[in-house]
Amino acid sequence: MSETHVCVVCGHEHDETIEGKWNDLPADFTCPECGVGKEDYEVI
Amino acid sequence: MSITLKNLESALAGESMAHIKYRYFARIARDEGFEDIAQHFEHTADQEIKHAWGHLDLLVGTPTTKECLQLAIMGETYEFTKMYPTFKAQAEQEGNAFAAKEIDHQISESQEHAAQFMEIMQKAEKRFTALAKVEERHAKAYEDLLNSLEFKQALLGGK
Numbered sequence: 001m002s003e004t005h006v007c008v009v010c011g012h013e014h015d016e017t018i019e020g021k022w023n024d025l026p027a028d029f030t031c032p033e034c035g036v037g038k039e040d041y042e043v044i
Numbered sequence: 045m046s047i048t049l050k051n052l053e054s055a056l057a058g059e060s061m062a063h064i065k066y067r068y069f070a071r072i073a074r075d076e077g078f079e080d081i082a083q084h085f086e087h088t089a090d091q092e093i094k095h096a097w098g099h100l101d102l103l104v105g106t107p108t109t110k111e112c113l114q115l116a117i118m119g120e121t122y123e124f125t126k127m128y129p130t131f132k133a134q135a136e137q138e139g140n141a142f143a144a145k146e147i148d149h150q151i152s153e154s155q156e157h158a159a160q161f162m163e164i165m166q167k168a169e170k171r172f173t174a175l176a177k178v179e180e181r182h183a184k185a186y187e188d189l190l191n192s193l194e195f196k197q198a199l200l201g202g203k
């Protein structure tokens with residue numbers, strides 16, 4: 001099942017069906033819009 | 045409580061009430077076709093807001109946004125846990141079912157407002173925490189740049 005992760009600050013969405021698995025992103029991934037880290041995304 | 049603080053609270057309540065009443069009166073005047081009178085009520089109502097803000101300034105100062113949310117949560121919680129339940133019981137004692145029903149509605153509205161403010165506060169806290177980490181990374185990046193610049197300058201200076 002694919003998930004969408006949303007940045008808590010700016011609302012940037014990472015949709016696994018388009019951009020690949022969340023867990024495959026590197027640990028130092030940051031939001032392309034506002035720079036928050038992976039830990040500050042939430043699953044919707 | 046000091047008498048002046050008490051008076052400021054009464055003045056705040058009075059000005060707030062006047063504002064709401066004038067808005068209500070403006071609506072009535074407009075419905076009856078008196079646009080100029082409606083506007084006069086609205087103009088005065090706006091001035092009452094400024095008066096009330098003056099009192100609030102002395103009563104609460106300028107709290108942070110977080111403190112404002114906490115004050116709002118406290119106020120709404122007081123309304124639905126203490127104030128309205130007391131009013132409801134008294135309305136029922138008097139056999140005023142109409143008022144009791146209206147108060148019931150107010151209780152659920154206050155509950156909703158408190159929950160909304162709470163949600164906003166939690167969201168804001170999450171954001172501030174996340175942003176603090178980003179700023180820390182920015183600071184670190186500038187520091188690295190500064191260090192490398194100093195290193196380059198040291199190399200150049202050494203030549």
